[in-house]
Amino acid sequence: MLYLHLAPEQFICDKEKIFWTLAFFKDRRAAKWSENLFRQEADTGIFPIQSWTDFEQQFRSQFFPVNAEADAINTLEGSSYYQGNQTVDDYLDSFLILASDAGYIDPRTLVVKFRRGLKLNIQSQIATMPFGQPADTDPEAWYAAAWRIDQARLANEAFQSILWLTTVTPARSAPA
Secondary structure, three states: OHHHHHOHHHOOOHHHHHHHHHOOOOOHHHHHHHHHHHHHHHHHOOOOOOOHHHHHHHHHHHHOOOOHHHHHHHHHHOOOOOOOOOOHHHHHHHHHHHHHHHOOOOHHHHHHHHHHHOOHHHHHHHHOOOOOOOOOOOHHHHHHHHHHHHHHHHHHHHHHHHHHHHHOOOOOOOOO
């Protein structure tokens, strides 16, 4: 949509916009949907979508959840949204989208859900901070604390890997 708005002169008609957009549908469901549209055109001689408005409507019906709020709530009630191997940056990005889609605005609920999904060592470090511990009603402070701890961990890992590389001596080979 951004490119279509920035360069409208690149497209003479809706069909060009649709075909250009479909060129990016290269894998999984999107590729199958695109292939099906072109298969219908091959069978009937007429492309099944004639206007950009129809394309947007069919795209939404194919790829947008029927009830995004319910989907987000169900995800946040499970454990699939947990941080796992993600950085706090990536976890926070996906968490904030889910929380927004779910309509969660209560600060305490946001902290509980965010904290529950954090890696155990990060949430423990925040919960046991001797001073400056964020309140259970201050999600922004929790986000910032988790981010700082993760950044410190990443910096320390980088330092340790460099230190390890400089302290390892190459093995000597025995003379032939």
